[in-house]
């Protein structure tokens with residue numbers, strides 16, 4: 001048993017002085033007043049630091065970190081769909097070593113930014129020609145190995161991908177993604193779990209999975225994530241195929257409940273929002289990717305009562321602070337109003353709600369405990385530099401959420417193990433060099 005004693009500890013919705021957190025066997029072992037620490041107990045003081053629960057990145061495609069900077073411009077008209085073609089070219093250019101190296105770079109950047117858990121929405125399964133690897137889980141295990149190299153906690157959301165879309169011929173650029181049937185997907189999840197990997201299920205979208213596949217996943221034991229209502233064309237195709245919008249298709253297959261997370265939901269109608277609210281499902285908002293790809297804005301102003309979490313998705317930016325505040329800011333920009341998320345009469349209410357989405361909301365979406373600093377929770381923690389100019393002469397909690405940035409994250413613990421120390425990750429230089437060597441041989445544009 002040891003203790004961390006920061007200047008401020010985020011506990012029960014506020015930054016509080018004079019509290020120490022106990023750590024034992026990877027878990028939080030109590031929050032105790034500093035004056036009642038047992039004498040002689042090992043205590044590490046963290047002066048000028050606030051200690052928060054680690055952020056949870058509930059939606060990531062780690063290999064897409066290789067697109068950074070290469071896809072911000074294209075000749076001619078550019079859209080989500082033309083971006084996607086270029087993303088597919090990267091997806092097909094990476095061998096297993098490359099997938100692992102680029103994933104490690106993404107996870108390194110996440111850890112440095114304060115993410116302690118990632119939900120990896122993993123759809124690279126096979127060799128580029130579609131042939132399964134000798135170990136059919138080769139690439140999933142490479143992504144898990146990358147997370148272990150960095151020290152970040154991972155939940156592997158094993159993607160089911162059946163087809164290019166309703167009525168479309170198979171797309172040769174998607175051969176690495178295709179499964180033969182839903183039973184193969186469930187078998188892959190079972191194999192991963194048997195190897196100790198925390199694994200969930202991710203029917204990619206109504207575009208990629210027909211209704212009979214979705215029905216085969218009903219009753220799945222664990223988190224279920226899917227892209228929903230990301231683009232208007234996806235909704236139009238769903239209406240044409242099913243006569244129903246995407247979330248209704250997932251619901252009719254029996255998948256929308258407390259374990260379900262709709263990723264994006266940038267174009268829902270009110271019936272879909274009501275459906276998700278009543279079912280107790282969540283939305284994973286990925287604001288920076290949704291801006292970057294032109295997906296649209298999540299309509300927070302119509303989503304009261306729906307649980308939220310965040311993802312950095314394509315990794316155009318890896319910054320939990322920007323993802324969180326953008327949920328509120330986008331709704332302000334869209335409505336011309338302010339204070340969309342916060343309860344009346346509470347100056348810290350919006351910030352508290354956003355921090356909750358960034359930690360506890362993401363953990364819940366991934367079927368994990370934690371996201372709060374309470375007895376028995378995983379000891380996944382981040383230390384914030386209270387001397388950062390962005391936090392000075394300010395009301396602290398709103399400043400942290402609305403002005404925070406990854407540079408103020410100094411130390412990161414995952415399961416009680418210190419992964420980042422004084423802004424330094426011990427393997428950072430080699431991780432970056434390995435990814436640069438891989439990507440130098442890949443034309444991402």
Ligand SMILES: [Zn+2]
Nearest residue numbers: 061121227313
């Ligand atoms: Zn995605």
